[in-house]
Amino acid sequence: MKTFLITENDADQRLDKFLQKSVPLLPKSLLYKAIRKKRIKVNGKRCELNYRLVAGDKLELYINDEFFNEGRTNETFLMVPGNISVVYEDQNILLVNKPQGLVVHEDNDNTPDTLINRVKHYLYEKGDYQPEQELSFAPALANRIDRNTCGIVIVAKTAAALRVLNEKIKHREIEKQYLCLLAKRPKSPEATLTHYMKKDAENNLVRVQDFPDQDTKTMITEYQVLETKGDISLARVTLHTGRTHQIRAHMAYLGAPLLGDGKYGVNALNRKYGYKHQALCAYRLTFQFQTDAGVLNYLKGKTFEVEQVWFADDFHSGRFD
Structure with a gap:
């Protein structure tokens, strides 16, 4: 028994x-x-x-x-580094600044070096995660971003926090803002755009169109150009929907793709400036709770930001003047 x-x-x-x-x-x-x-x-x-x-x-x-698997303490996360960049942490959640190039979960390469495994190692070393004492729960990511996008990822340290975060994300009560470099200047310096996207699974692409049909999903993207130097613009983007490759595909559809984006971008400009991956960072997160948030009520109205965004520093260094 x-x-x-x-x-x-x-x-x-x-x-x-x-x-x-x-x-x-x-x-x-x-x-x-x-x-x-x-x-x-x-x-x-x-x-x-x-x-x-x-x-x-x-x-x-x-x-x-x-x-019964009694060997649970032989965990994969102990094989990877436990060093992470912490934006904010308390007893319920952890906000991590994911570096560019790191996957959030295991992908087709089955690499153990993932963000979630680094987080588990970090929490294990702190004593906040003891897998041998947990029956069904492990720290979990409440959101995810692409391998070559950097920025804030939310980690739930408890099951109660995870339930709240899943609910709030579902009802869009957590606002995510991004910084990016655009390889061309959009016609309008700021706008809120509504278009329709369709996945091309075979080519791992998103197709954007003006009108909906039975296979499309609505995508709403708000952007503001903050500054422009030559061909390149630094912009802030707020997501009002969360679709695959939304910012990359939507801005490219406007004729202002992200610098460094090899899938939707302008390769000539990518090569000119030596950018091999998209200049995109989930740099700001605001907990805009409209209803009771249970164990996370204390976070209502709070905003957290990444202190340093590598390509913004690059932009202001004079490289694009």
Whole structure:
């Protein structure tokens, strides 16, 4: 028999979802059978798959030991560096400035050196994350940005914080602003644009068009040109939707692609200035909560910024004069 004591990080989730995470070696068919046969009990009583766990619940599993993975402390995150650039941190969340070139999660290359693994290593070294004591929760990213985009990524350090962040992001109560370098000046110095995008999965591209059809999604992008030097403009962009490659594709559609963007940009200008990746940074984050935010209420109205953006420094150095 195996006994689990449900903590705050395990609470408020369905029993079956919890078991799929905490006992991943147990096939779903055997999980369902164990529930039917009363081999899984909560507080000594029969339970249902959809039972929602409460902190303090005692979960008893009368199943074979072979299904329990006792080697959880041999974690992949210990293989990668634990050095991260912290923008803000408290007991619930961590704001990390992701460097350009680092993936947030494992991709097709299956590299262990990801942002989330670096974060886990950092929190492990601090004593804020002890995987051997967690049954189903691990620190998680609430948002993500492309490999070659730098800037703020939100990390939930607790399950309660993750639930709030997911809800607030869904309802667009967290504003994200970006800095970028545009390889050409837009016709208007500022605008809020509404267009429609369609994914080209085969080529990993986004196609932008003026009118919607059954396969498109609305994209709304607000931009403001802050300063222009020669061919290059420094601009601030606010996202009102969160689509794949939104800023890169939308600004290119305007005729003002990002400098360094090899997918949507102007290769001649990229080569001229030696930019091999898009000059794009998620530099500012504001918690614009409109409704109750539970454990994160104290963040309402607060704004956090990256102190130094590499290409903005480049722009103001006189390189583009």
